[in-house]
Amino acid sequence: MSDHNYSRRDFLKTMGLVAAALAVPGCAGLSQSLMSKGKRPNIILIMADDMGYSDIGCYGGEIRTPNLDRLAAGGLRFTQFYNTARCCPTRASLLTGLYQHQTGVGHMMSDQGYDGYRGDLNNRCVTIAEVLKQAGYSTYMSGKWHVTRHRGPDGPKYNWPCQRGFDRFFGTIHGAGSYYDPCSLTRDNTQIAPDSDDFYYTHAISDNAVKFIREHNAKNPFFMYVAYTAPHWPMHALPGDIAKYKGRYAGGWDALRAERHKRMIKMGIVEGKWKPTERDSRVPAWEKAENKKWHERRMEVYAAMVDCLDQGIGRIISELRKTGNFDNTLIFFLADNGGCAEEYGSRGPIKPDPSEEVSLRLIDKNALQYDMQPKVTRDGRPVRTGEGVMPGPADTYIAYGRGWANASNTPFRLYKHWVHEGGIATPLVVHWPAGIRAQGELRHQPGHLIDIMATCCDVADAAYPETYKGNRIIALEGKSLLPAFDNKPVEREALYWEHEGNRAICKGKWKLVSKHPGEWELYDLEADRTELNNLAQKYPQKVEQLKAMYESWAKKCSVQPWPVKKPD
Numbered sequence: 134m135s136d137h138n139y140s141r142r143d144f145l146k147t148m149g150l151v152a153a154a155l156a157v158p159g160c161a162g163l164s165q166s167l168m169s170k171g172k173r174p175n176i177i178l179i180m181a182d183d184m185g186y187s188d189i190g191c192y193g194g195e196i197r198t199p200n201l202d203r204l205a206a207g208g209l210r211f212t213q214f215y216n217t218a219r220c221c222p223t224r225a226s227l228l229t230g231l232y233q234h235q236t237g238v239g240h241m242m243s244d245q246g247y248d249g250y251r252g253d254l255n256n257r258c259v260t261i262a263e264v265l266k267q268a269g270y271s272t273y274m275s276g277k278w279h280v281t282r283h284r285g286p287d288g289p290k291y292n293w294p295c296q297r298g299f300d301r302f303f304g305t306i307h308g309a310g311s312y313y314d315p316c317s318l319t320r321d322n323t324q325i326a327p328d329s330d331d332f333y334y335t336h337a338i339s340d341n342a343v344k345f346i347r348e349h350n351a352k353n354p355f356f357m358y359v360a361y362t363a364p365h366w367p368m369h370a371l372p373g374d375i376a377k378y379k380g381r382y383a384g385g386w387d388a389l390r391a392e393r394h395k396r397m398i399k400m401g402i403v404e405g406k407w408k409p410t411e412r413d414s415r416v417p418a419w420e421k422a423e424n425k426k427w428h429e430r431r432m433e434v435y436a437a438m439v440d441c442l443d444q445g446i447g448r449i450i451s452e453l454r455k456t457g458n459f460d461n462t463l464i465f466f467l468a469d470n471g472g473c474a475e476e477y478g479s480r481g482p483i484k485p486d487p488s489e490e491v492s493l494r495l496i497d498k499n500a501l502q503y504d505m506q507p508k509v510t511r512d513g514r515p516v517r518t519g520e521g522v523m524p525g526p527a528d529t530y531i532a533y534g535r536g537w538a539n540a541s542n543t544p545f546r547l548y549k550h551w552v553h554e555g556g557i558a559t560p561l562v563v564h565w566p567a568g569i570r571a572q573g574e575l576r577h578q579p580g581h582l583i584d585i586m587a588t589c590c591d592v593a594d595a596a597y598p599e600t601y602k603g604n605r606i607i608a609l610e611g612k613s614l615l616p617a618f619d620n621k622p623v624e625r626e627a628l629y630w631e632h633e634g635n636r637a638i639c640k641g642k643w644k645l646v647s648k649h650p651g652e653w654e655l656y657d658l659e660a661d662r663t664e665l666n667n668l669a670q671k672y673p674q675k676v677e678q679l680k681a682m683y684e685s686w687a688k689k690c691s692v693q694p695w696p697v698k699k700p701d
């Protein structure tokens with residue numbers, strides 16, 4: 134069955150809604166009648182930052198995520214959903230329904246001289262907010278933006294959220310920072326300092342999301358994008374949340390990978406026939422690891438960050454219930470890339486050296502924070518990095534490291550940045566009681582960020598535009614997930630990835646993938662989703678066929694060879 138003949142009407146029919154909708158007198162068509170009855174759902178798109186496939190409870194993790202688990206129990210979990218392996222490209226693709234190079238954010242936030250690599254959303258794409266706003270939705274955003282190279286307080290602001298379709302915005306323009314004192318903190322179009330001494334960014338994102346729901350004019354539906362920065366480095370969490378995980382990781386990363394894998398098989402998230410990957414060869418066996426208390430603490434804080442994010446989702450849900458919006462709100466939850474193996478701030482001696490006096494320039498309470506990694510806390514303590522720094526508080530700035538990232542991505546290979554499954558596989562929890570009958574079911578249909586725009590347009594009866602503000606808009610790449618909600622296939626030719634020269638194409642059960650620099654590898658994902666049995670030698674024709682498709686996609690999407698060379 135093709136998605137062309139599986140329409141929104143078929144979907145609603147399955148839900149028993151068509152008869153009711155058509156029974157409204159005086160309505161010319163289904164969409165009109167639903168619109169006049171105000172039946173279009175609110176949509177909330179929630180994203181975590183640098184979180185692995187197996188971290189949350191409903192995907193096999195031990196981290197306490199009761200609110201996400203309840204959404205999963207009342208909705209759907211997709212087991213083969215994909216992002217683009219990194220912050221900026223994922224956000225560009227998610228917001229527009231296109232591949233990131235098509236939007237001008239083919240890499241990160243600098244202008245590398247080519248249309249696909251401007252570090253700034255172009256005017257040949259539209260955001261979900263721009264499309265839904267035209268269709269009568271109110272549009273809100275709380276959290277991390279990261280799709281423009283202009284992050285200073287004076288902009289230019291043409292690519293800030295309020296100029297790209299959002300009615301209201303609270304969050305950060307840049308991609309990382311202290312949770313106690315984030316750089317580029319912004320309300321609407323004005324950069325601000327944290328407004329309280331106990332500011333903590335994850336809570337602030339949740340507070341503002343709740344506030345937007347509370348203050349929403351209920352006559353029209355709303356779209357809200359909640360882009361948490363947790364659990365991206367630095368490992369910053371509140372003492373009460375960290376305490377919940379005290380000692381939980383004393384068994385180490387090998388035991389953690391094994392227990393998660395067992396639960397994932399039992400839940401049906403992964404198949405028992407897929408061989409688990411070995412521990413990353415650069416990570417020592419846990420019994421041989423040095424500095425265990427420090428390693429444990431890094432993972433305790435990571436877990437606390439995810440826990441806190443889930444608490445925020447709980448508060449969003451309870452505000453939806455309070456305002457009578459819970460049943461007809463379509464909620465998506467996903468992560469922007471897999472667990473991150475970067476050892477940011479975690480190598481070498483502790484700096485500044487705790488035994489030496491440091492002279493610090495204090496920052497005024499009302500001054501803007503310009504540094505991604507502040508040198509000093511607002512109350513005057515030096516911010517320390519290095520091996521052995523016990524993370525959590527504001528005067529630390531380190532990552533959780535490779536061993537735990539390896540466990541986050543259980544049972545897959547590699548991490549954020551690569552396009553093997555460990556880099557690009559994400560949970561996708563979907564919850565919409567008024568629109569999805571199934572409860573607690575899994576969906577194995579492959580899907581990608583590009584599908585979220587198509588799905589939003591579909592449920593909101595919004596037309597993806599051919600032109601916007603006088604500019605011709607690139608045709609939508611994604612497919613609506615509505616058939617998958619009803620457990621039908623989502624028909625498409627293939628999915629594609631490119632990030633820093635790492636490349637992949639998925640077509641049916643086949644995945645052709647390469648690291649940069651590196652040879653193409655071929656995997657049968659039905660038999661081997663952990664990518665351990667490279668079939669490239671065995672099926673050279675398949676490799677050639679997929680490679681040709683990849684190359685024609687790369688050309689169409691303005692992908693440049695890596696590393697990108699400045700044009701002459």
Ligand SMILES: [Ca+2]
Nearest residue numbers: 182183220469
């Ligand atoms: Ca990220």
